[in-house]
Amino acid sequence: MTQTTEFKALTGRARSAQQALAQAGPQVRTQALQAAAGVIRARSKTILEVNAEEVETARKAGSDAAFLDRLSLNQDRLNTIADGVAAIATQSDPVGVERRTWTRPNGLQLSEVSVPLGVIGVIFESRPNVTADAAALCVRAANAVILRGGSETTRTSALLAAAMRDGLAEIGLPEDVVQVPPSSDRAWVTAMLETDQGGCDLVVPRGGKSLIAHVRKHTRVPVLSHLDGVCHAYVHEAAARDKAVRLVLDSKMRRTGVCNALETLLIDDACAPDLLPLIADALMGEGCALRGDDAARAIVPGIAAASEADWAEEYLDAILAVRVVAGLDEAVSHIARYGSSHTDMIVTEDAPAAAKFLNAVDSAVVMHNASTGFSDGGEFGFGGEIGIATGRLHARGPVGADQLTTSKYVVRGEGQVRGSWPR
Amino acid sequence: MTQTTEFKALTGRARSAQQALAQAGPQVRTQALQAAAGVIRARSKTILEVNAEEVETARKAGSDAAFLDRLSLNQDRLNTIADGVAAIATQSDPVGVERRTWTRPNGLQLSEVSVPLGVIGVIFESRPNVTADAAALCVRAANAVILRGGSETTRTSALLAAAMRDGLAEIGLPEDVVQVPPSSDRAWVTAMLETDQGGCDLVVPRGGKSLIAHVRKHTRVPVLSHLDGVCHAYVHEAAARDKAVRLVLDSKMRRTGVCNALETLLIDDACAPDLLPLIADALMGEGCALRGDDAARAIVPGIAAASEADWAEEYLDAILAVRVVAGLDEAVSHIARYGSSHTDMIVTEDAPAAAKFLNAVDSAVVMHNASTGFSDGGEFGFGGEIGIATGRLHARGPVGADQLTTSKYVVRGEGQVRGSWPR
Numbered sequence: 012m013t014q015t016t017e018f019k020a021l022t023g024r025a026r027s028a029q030q031a032l033a034q035a036g037p038q039v040r041t042q043a044l045q046a047a048a049g050v051i052r053a054r055s056k057t058i059l060e061v062n063a064e065e066v067e068t069a070r071k072a073g074s075d076a077a078f079l080d081r082l083s084l085n086q087d088r089l090n091t092i093a094d095g096v097a098a099i100a101t102q103s104d105p106v107g108v109e110r111r112t113w114t115r116p117n118g119l120q121l122s123e124v125s126v127p128l129g130v131i132g133v134i135f136e137s138r139p140n141v142t143a144d145a146a147a148l149c150v151r152a153a154n155a156v157i158l159r160g161g162s163e164t165t166r167t168s169a170l171l172a173a174a175m176r177d178g179l180a181e182i183g184l185p186e187d188v189v190q191v192p193p194s195s196d197r198a199w200v201t202a203m204l205e206t207d208q209g210g211c212d213l214v215v216p217r218g219g220k221s222l223i224a225h226v227r228k229h230t231r232v233p234v235l236s237h238l239d240g241v242c243h244a245y246v247h248e249a250a251a252r253d254k255a256v257r258l259v260l261d262s263k264m265r266r267t268g269v270c271n272a273l274e275t276l277l278i279d280d281a282c283a284p285d286l287l288p289l290i291a292d293a294l295m296g297e298g299c300a301l302r303g304d305d306a307a308r309a310i311v312p313g314i315a316a317a318s319e320a321d322w323a324e325e326y327l328d329a330i331l332a333v334r335v336v337a338g339l340d341e342a343v344s345h346i347a348r349y350g351s352s353h354t355d356m357i358v359t360e361d362a363p364a365a366a367k368f369l370n371a372v373d374s375a376v377v378m379h380n381a382s383t384g385f386s387d388g389g390e391f392g393f394g395g396e397i398g399i400a401t402g403r404l405h406a407r408g409p410v411g412a413d414q415l416t417t418s419k420y421v422v423r424g425e426g427q428v429r430g431s432w433p434r
Numbered sequence: 435m436t437q438t439t440e441f442k443a444l445t446g447r448a449r450s451a452q453q454a455l456a457q458a459g460p461q462v463r464t465q466a467l468q469a470a471a472g473v474i475r476a477r478s479k480t481i482l483e484v485n486a487e488e489v490e491t492a493r494k495a496g497s498d499a500a501f502l503d504r505l506s507l508n509q510d511r512l513n514t515i516a517d518g519v520a521a522i523a524t525q526s527d528p529v530g531v532e533r534r535t536w537t538r539p540n541g542l543q544l545s546e547v548s549v550p551l552g553v554i555g556v557i558f559e560s561r562p563n564v565t566a567d568a569a570a571l572c573v574r575a576a577n578a579v580i581l582r583g584g585s586e587t588t589r590t591s592a593l594l595a596a597a598m599r600d601g602l603a604e605i606g607l608p609e610d611v612v613q614v615p616p617s618s619d620r621a622w623v624t625a626m627l628e629t630d631q632g633g634c635d636l637v638v639p640r641g642g643k644s645l646i647a648h649v650r651k652h653t654r655v656p657v658l659s660h661l662d663g664v665c666h667a668y669v670h671e672a673a674a675r676d677k678a679v680r681l682v683l684d685s686k687m688r689r690t691g692v693c694n695a696l697e698t699l700l701i702d703d704a705c706a707p708d709l710l711p712l713i714a715d716a717l718m719g720e721g722c723a724l725r726g727d728d729a730a731r732a733i734v735p736g737i738a739a740a741s742e743a744d745w746a747e748e749y750l751d752a753i754l755a756v757r758v759v760a761g762l763d764e765a766v767s768h769i770a771r772y773g774s775s776h777t778d779m780i781v782t783e784d785a786p787a788a789a790k791f792l793n794a795v796d797s798a799v800v801m802h803n804a805s806t807g808f809s810d811g812g813e814f815g816f817g818g819e820i821g822i823a824t825g826r827l828h829a830r831g832p833v834g835a836d837q838l839t840t841s842k843y844v845v846r847g848e849g850q851v852r853g854s855w856p857r
Binding site: 034107113115117118119121126129227228231370371373381385390391392427 | 457530536538540541542544549552650651654793794796804808813814815850
């Protein structure tokens with residue numbers, strides 16, 4: 012199969028370039044990222060013109076407004092992209108860090124040292140900013156990256172990738188650290204997924220559920236992804252009313268189309284009669300539709316009836332499922348049954364209840380009194396993110412008991428939200 | 435498919451049991467492991483009798499001596515198994531450990547906390563000791579385990595699993611933390627591999643290359659494994675002669691059938707005329723056959739001719755491939771081309787050369803002046819190992835640059851070997 016052969020040649024170049032990048036050291040990687048940010052800024056006029064043409068083409072082809080918005084760049088968005096690359100340049104370099112060292116009774120000195128992953132394939136849909144974000148994070152960690160973006164913004168993505176390549180070249184690093192397949196032919200996606208030996212070390216699908224499901228189904232390359240973000244807020248009986256309203260509103264309505272957006276509200280029956288009307292008012296005031304169980308509808312008649320399917324639904328829209336629960340255990344059980352192990356939050360002033368929830372809910376990110384919107388690499392202080400992984404794997408080398416664990420992030424807040432409310 | 439349905443029921447019980455185990459806390463897990471070690475010791479007579487019958491059956495079926503040896507237990511081996519479980523009981527509990535904590539400018543407090551993986555399926559071949567080792571490590575890390583061993587020692591494995599279960603029960607923990615499928619029917623292996631949702635969180639194949647390849651090919655469940663252990667020793671021109679001889683001999687001949695056994699010797703042309711004859715003598719004196727390139731054969735005529743295939747071969751036998759190289763760069767290139775990213779070692783007294791090798795070789799374990807035999811969870815101080823992973827994945831939650839790295843272990847020694855030489 013010709014694309015597979017060509018793809019192996021492409022990843023071969025990526026691998027050589029990656030080795031040079033790894034050997035070049037932290038300062039050189041920092042300089043390359045700074046240079047790339049500069050190139051993006053210097054070329055913003057061209058990038059925006061080409062992007063406008065591509066958006067126009069997509070509009071004529073009948074794409075809807077939400078989709079067109081995801082494709083579109085403007086000067087602000089492009090500045091954010093360049094700033095993001097520059098911010099990643101300031102991050103400490105994660106390669107070659109001694110994570111721990113120890114000595115054995117026989118005198119052997121051991122250390123666990125961070126090393127790059129290798130060649131990372133990123134398959135994404137419409138957002139052209141992914142090109143720069145993913146490339147910058149990969150360069151920071153001395154990885155090579157192969158970027159296959161959506162066909163609607165091929166030219167925009169190619170320009171952003173070219174800016175990254177030119178930034179690398181300016182510092183004397185091989186441009187093939189960042190590559191885009193030579194055409195947007197779907198056969199290239201197939202080649203990325205099917206080429207095992209000599210292909211990517213890792214595939215990161217960024218986009219909708221169908222893309223991620225397709226990638227998971229058709230590849231034997233390790234995949235780093237989350238399929239669903241069915242995020243929950245559990246409003247405990249000891250919740251502070253103002254925090255509960257603000258946190259649920261921000262988690263649901265700041266942006267509804269993102270994976271860390273709230274999809275289900277669980278609220279204790281002890282506080283629901285008092286608090287649910289306030290929360291529902293705030294949500295409805297922002298245009299959110301609610302679908303609830305009988306108990307919720309008895310308290311707020313404006314809530315529509317939820318079906319069983321609603322509990323597992325990732326709406327990615329201004330819709331929220333609402334269920335009244337009998338307490339913390341029922342909330343934890345609901346999340347275990349319907350959740351997607353992405354991000355789940357408790358609102359309470361009761362510290363033991365919070366501790367119990369944070370311990371019992373087995374999701375990648377668990378939060379106390381903080382908006383689910385903070386479940387994000389940038390908000391965590393990681394300088395950005397290439398995605399949020401909900402898989403559990405992790406280990407390299409001898410696997411003992413310590414390596415038979417994975418980790419979760421615990422976030423403790425005092426009501427912090429990401430947006431400003433009311434808008 | 436009935437086995438899939440039954441397997442889901444089995445993993446469902448495992449999952450409930452796992453949750454109870456996780457909630458029970460470190461001390462209770464320690465007590466359960468101590469109890470299990472006691473049960474194994476108390477039942478040693480029965481276990482050895484049943485094992486002897488199974489070995490006899492395998493012998494009559496025509497199994498070879500090496501295979502029969504892997505099946506066989508004796509009092510010493512059984513003591514080692516019980517001691518291993520007791521040793522894992524003394525290990526510090528790896529669950530709930532705050533790996534790091536930090537605070538964001540907005541006041542959010544974040545921590546990364548270790549959590550169990552969940553339900554682990556172990557598919558292994560003949561060695562019955564895997565039953566106890568794997569179960570004990572899984573219990574230590576609050577995981578449930580489903581053990582599917584080779585059909586030749588079904589009854590031995592079942593007795594060891596029953597001992598683990600009874601140890602758990604003695605302390606009031608659910609026995610279903612450790613389970614064995616109800617029959618050795620191959621359909622159970624298929625169910626273990628194919629049941630994605632509601633099945634295992636992780637599959638660990640322990641055994642030969644064909645087993646591991648089969649598992650990797652037929653599953654969508656994450657797999658933790660190494661396929662090959664093509665381990666290299668690179669004898670640098672500044673190697674100490676006595677260390678070089680001892681380290682190569684120990685790495686190759688201590689046990690030839692294990693994954694950390696040496697398969698290829700690379701030796702600098704600067705020292706090969708002087709040193710290769712000594713190394714070859716020591717190896718041949720222990721019954722090792724050598725296959726070398728022309729340069730090696732010119733120095734030691736007793737070395738047979740190697741073919742291209744020898745460089746990538748995992749012999750798992752008393753055979754060693756030998757190549758004379760022009761220096762460190764050529765050694766690193768050879769390892770990058772033919773190695774399997776398992777364990778590779780340099781012998782040298784030159785610290786900069788060692789540092790360069792340890793940095794440039796991208797394997798799960800890299801070693802300086804220490805036998806490859808130390809690439810082992812027990813020898814690392816992990817209390818044992820469920821396997822050695824050569825994959826690169828690792829991350830959960832938001833994936834930034836730091837998460838776009840993996841790690842390798844660096845081992846620095848002064849000539850330590852595992853065996854006693856001459857025997």
